[in-house]
Amino acid sequence: MTTHPAARALRATPEGLLWEPSERWVRGLRGDVTVVDSRHPVLVWEPRLPVPQYAFPREEVRTDLLRPARHPPADGHTGPAVFYDLVAGGDPRPNAAWTFPGEDLSGHIAFAWFGRTGTGLDHWYEEDEEIFVHPRDPYKRVDAMPSSRHVRVEIDGTVVADTRAPVLLFETSLPIRYYLPREDVRLDLFDPTDHSTRCPYKGTAREYWSWRGAGAVPPDIVWSYPDPLPAVAAIKGRLAFFNEVVDLTVDGERLPRPVTPFSADLRT
Structure with a gap:
């Protein structure tokens, strides 16, 4: 049922x-x-x-x-x-x-x-x-909230982002996504790609990056919304990582990698 x-x-x-x-x-x-x-x-x-x-x-x-x-x-x-x-x-x-x-x-x-x-x-x-993509679910919320949490992102032991000024995006049934200031992300360790995606709640992610280093890391693990929908304007231009494939530490606590509907598509 x-x-x-x-x-x-x-x-x-x-x-x-x-x-x-x-x-x-x-x-x-x-x-x-x-x-x-x-x-x-x-x-x-x-x-x-x-x-x-x-x-x-x-x-x-x-x-x-x-x-x-x-x-x-x-x-x-x-x-x-x-x-x-x-x-x-x-x-x-x-x-x-x-x-x-x-x-x-x-x-x-x-x-x-x-x-x-x-x-x-x-x-x-x-x-x-x-x-775009599908009708918005009236029973689903998406909230973008500025925060002062300390967020560190690592890939295979390399720190690729470190910030105390994230925007936390809370979306029903999905893990928190941490949108980080560009200046706090090591974009020199990534290569831009031509990948793009659409979301009925956030708009179009027109910028993606792939990890340049070694290791079993899937492509397009970093993204940004240059012009998000007004409801989530706080994430504009910021960068987010797939929690499913990177190591996130928030306020000193290492977060487990979640299993989400995106997990199957993130296999290398």
């Missing part, structure tokens, strides 16, 4: 889905074609996915741009979903949309936000703000 922390506030379906109405105005575009324009979206949590998805009333979706999927996946969502290919603004995008099983959400259609390249829509907006 699903044990989402907000389960008491959500509605449950016999198929194991949790859902609730959202009051946000949501739009989704393929190129310059508006495929979704909804003032009555529904947030849906599937048991196997850690983040929510939006589903939209059919009347707020350009269903004329959907065709029954030519090659629907055998699995991928809770229950026997019905998939659609999207035919708008260029080449068809397979399995870009689907319906959830059961009566509760039978009049709604969901769209891919992340996954295989070439699926889903190109741009999503909540009100007039573009959002």
